[in-house]
Amino acid sequence: MLNEINKLKAQGYNSICFWLPALNIGGGNYAFVQMINSIVKNSDINIYYCDFKDGYATYLLKNNKKVKIIEYKENDLVFPLKEKTIIITNSTRPIQITKMNPNNKIILWHYETTLCAWNIVFLDDETKSFFKLVNETKCMTYIDWGAKNSIEKQLNISLAETPYIPITLEPHNKIELANTNLINKNEINICWLSRLALEKVQALYYLIENISNYKTNKKINFHIIGDGIKAKEVQEFVKIYRNINFIFTSTLLLDDMREYLIKNVDLLFCMGASVLEGAALKIPSVGLLLDDYGKKINSEYAFWLFDSSDYCTAIMQYQTNEFNGKLTKIKDMLDLIYNNSENKQIYGNKCYEHYIKYHSSYYEASKNLLKVANNSLYVIHI
The missing domain is CATH 3.40.50 (Rossmann fold)
Structure with a gap:
């Protein structure tokens, strides 16, 4: 410097x-x-x-x-x-x-x-x-x-x-508490971490639709950490998805949020710095697609942080054809984590290594x- x-x-x-x-x-x-x-x-x-x-x-x-x-x-x-x-x-x-x-x-x-x-x-x-x-x-x-x-x-x-x-996001001492085991082998515990804002909720909605269509005998816990002007709309939106147990925490203080992720989450879906929060804790972390304000997203895809390219933690839906990273079906991500319990640690480590290399300084x-x-x-x- x-x-x-x-x-x-x-x-x-x-x-x-x-x-x-x-x-x-x-x-x-x-x-x-x-x-x-x-x-x-x-x-x-x-x-x-x-x-x-x-x-x-x-x-x-x-x-x-x-x-x-x-x-x-x-x-x-x-x-x-x-x-x-x-x-x-x-x-x-x-x-x-x-x-x-x-x-x-x-x-x-x-x-x-x-x-x-x-x-x-x-x-x-x-x-x-x-x-x-x-x-x-x-x-x-x-x-x-x-x-x-x-x-x-x-x-x-x-x-x-x-x-x-x-x-x-610079490394912090919460990494010492990282949980490499599934929260509960009989449950799916996934999380959205982001503001419930106009430019973000369509990403949440297409994620919910994909999770709802996932075939499983396990209880699905969907943790939503965040608040914003679209919070009431989101709470209404989720009522039709009766096969998912939604847990709303609202906004959490930084240390509280990190401890919540450690204790409750196997797989994190979000965008921006929130993806790095998960990766810094060795939680498998996924970047979602975005689109124009209020425009519905029709996709089955997202990307592991370690499959990203050129520092992306989210991309627009219309950018998928030019994106140099690798997109994966959300269904396949769930299969990887929940059909083999060792994959939480393996994929969490891969996200962590990508974060350290590209986003930690x-x-x-x-x-x-x-x-x-x-x-x-x-x-x-x-």
Whole structure:
């Protein structure tokens, strides 16, 4: 990482400002904070974070004296830093960043797999010119292949290659408690771990339909960990599936959630960082298909984390034909785990090894982010 920092300094950049004003608890601002912690631990470059006064990142960084918090005010029309700065933000935030030093670089991280309303992000229909600039300057990076491909499909463009900045979860001590045995040999214990949100529930619904069609004499316990605006809709949806015992826990605190997984779950189905939560505990973990908001998913397939490609923890339904990973029928996944009790440990270990190799280091993620900053040609001219 120090090599990348020195390259930035050689270009005249002694400051980095992360820009993601947000009051909600989200994966993006959490990931930025973890990368910041890694950067300040391994370098002496100046780090700023622009956030709301009571923002989530501000709370997480309150004890980090090496990071200077800039309060975000929606009516401010001038970027607060006068010095030449690297600005790192999400791909949908450029409209928030206004007049600034003309030598600043903006680096964009796109972490949405679902489609974005670019016509709303850019009020004057600047989308085409924006992505032309992104391509020419290589200033945008992506969370995985699915996120990049979704833009390419939506806008019918080809995007330049940059290092991926994947979803990351650093190892924790709960791994010591990992349960390699089936919870109950006479039961099936599977789990959904995610927010019950508009862009996610169709993945849950197609999973439930597949589980309901699974032929077994065992009792099926379907654990649902999470809450959200679609919670009541989900509770109504599951009433017709009388062959499944649904257990709703709502949202659990992090340590409580991990202990719940250890004690109650043989097989985890979800997307994003939730897949890594299971893999980090050596629980067989599966990435699901997503689709447009509210659109029904008709599929029998998902993918083991270790069968993924290019850091994907979920893909859109329309991406399955181009996905370089391996898809497996959900029925076959259940057969593997419940027809041979040793497979819980075998497949859990395979998921864990994939997680460790590709998704366990914020140091590597932040180093790749700095590499994008070094290689980008995007300098603001206002």
